[in-house]
Each structure stands twice: as structure tokens, then as C-alpha cells.
Amino acid sequence: MIDYINGVLVDIETQYVVLETQGIGYQVYCPNPYRFQRQLDTQIKIYTYQHVREDLIRLFGFETKSERALFEKLLNVSGIGPKGALAILASGQPEHVVRAIEEEDEALLVKFPGVGKKTARQIILDLKGKLDDFVPSLLTDSNSLMESTRGGGPSKNEELEEALEALRALGYVERELKKVRPTLEEEQLETDAYIKKALQLMLKI
Structure with a gap:
């Protein structure tokens, strides 16, 4: 390997x-x-x-070993293949995925692409109680990545457009993006932060 x-x-x-x-x-x-x-x-x-x-x-x-480990855990769930596991990790911060599983938050899990109620329940059944070590390491990895990406970079508009393009690649349609764009334009963030903010907003729609 x-x-x-x-x-x-x-x-x-x-x-x-x-x-x-x-x-x-x-x-x-x-x-x-x-x-x-x-x-x-x-x-x-x-x-x-x-x-x-x-x-x-x-x-x-x-980007991190913890993210890879969570991907491998998701592959062990019946009905989830590599494409589905990637979609889950792409659509939500890994620590939020872990918390949703540990707290049996099916409502959050079904918002991920390709995850229906049956799959959400299967994820919880297969992984709940087996991810205790993930949250601290994921939070540490997340903080380290934020520190490493600080500094100069493209302008706000370029960052936002990159984020929106990434969301389109993940399968989100213009109707969904238009709903969150005004809120995103009120903030000055880096690309990753725009993506995370947009995903959080769309999960509430």
C-alpha cells in the first residue's frame, strides 16, 4: 500500500x-x-x-491521516463504496460527520449526497462507539490546516468563485448556490472557509 x-x-x-x-x-x-x-x-x-x-x-x-482513517471506516459500512465515502467527506467537515454518527443525528447524515435514511441508520449502527479517538485528532488536524493556509492569496472574489466551482463539482446546483451566495459575499474568507460556510448554510435549507 x-x-x-x-x-x-x-x-x-x-x-x-x-x-x-x-x-x-x-x-x-x-x-x-x-x-x-x-x-x-x-x-x-x-x-x-x-x-x-x-x-x-x-x-x-x-490532507490528514485522520481524514483517511475516517474514509476507511466509512468503507466498512454496508452499502457505502469509495465514491459515497468521498462524497460524505467532501460535503461536511470530518469532525461534524463523526459527531453526527456518535449523536445518532440521522437528519444531518441524510443531507450528504447518496445517503438515505437506510444508509444513515446503517452508518450509525456500524460506526457508533468506534470513533471516539477521531474527534480530538480531527480537530487538531483542522486547526493545523487553518494555520498553514493563512497569509496572502487571491482576492475575495476569486476565493469565492473557487469555492462555488468546487461546490458545483460536488453536485450542488445553481438554485442552491444562489440561496447562500448573498450571505457568503458578506464575509471575507479563504476558499476552504467559504466552502465550509456554504455547506453549513445549505444543510439548514
Whole structure:
């Protein structure tokens, strides 16, 4: 298994990023590739999970070990494959996903793409009580990432447009984005923060 790739981020697509190391470009599928937008053309480390099927070998990538571990836990739930697990991680902050499971918050879980009531109940049945160690580490990882992304960058409008484009890639339609855009425009945030804020607002719609 490939534990991580340390390479130059050379491309970002709607579903994956491309990391180049020693002349090889690795296609790595991520929960939200656009979160790496500000690191384009720089060297980064992505923790990976290698998924093997009879007809497919695919690498999935994550910013932190904790996020990868949660992805693996979700794969153990009956009815959830890699695509579904990625959608859940892309649509909500990992620590919120963990809390929803521990608190049996089905109403929150069913808001994630591809998760119906039956799947939400299955997630809770399979994972509740098995994620106690995740919340502290996820909160630590989240704080570290916020610190690492502070500083100069694109203008507010560019950050917002990047966030909206990422949300479109996740399957959100213009009708949903129009409802939250006025609120987002009132704040001056970085791309990741805009995405998180938008997701929080849409979960309340």
C-alpha cells in the first residue's frame, strides 16, 4: 500500500489532483480537489488509500491521516463504496460527520449526497462507539490546516468563485448556490472557509 505521496501538485480536476514525483504523475481522487487550489505548482504531501477492484486500481488522497482513517471506516459500512465515502467527506467537515454518527443525528447524515435514511441508520449502527479517538485528532488536524493556509492569496472574489466551482463539482446546483451566495459575499474568507460556510448554510435549507 502507498501510505503517502510527496510531490508537486501539477493539475487539479473536478474529481482528482495530479501529483508529479520522479517524473511520474499520480492521479489521486480527493473529497474536494479544489481545497488544494492555493498549493498548485508547489510540493505537497497527500496521504493515500489504494483501492483495488478486478477492473480498477485507484488512489484516493487526503490532507490528514485522520481524514483517511475516517474514509476507511466509512468503507466498512454496508452499502457505502469509495465514491459515497468521498462524497460524505467532501460535503461536511470530518469532525461534524463523526459527531453526527456518535449523536445518532440521522437528519444531518441524510443531507450528504447518496445517503438515505437506510444508509444513515446503517452508518450509525456500524460506526457508533468506534470513533471516539477521531474527534480530538480531527480537530487538531483542522486547526493545523487553518494555520498553514493563512497569509496572502487571491482576492475575495476569486476565493469565492473557487469555492462555488468546487461546490458545483460536488453536485450542488445553481438554485442552491444562489440561496447562500448573498450571505457568503458578506464575509471575507479563504476558499476552504467559504466552502465550509456554504455547506453549513445549505444543510439548514
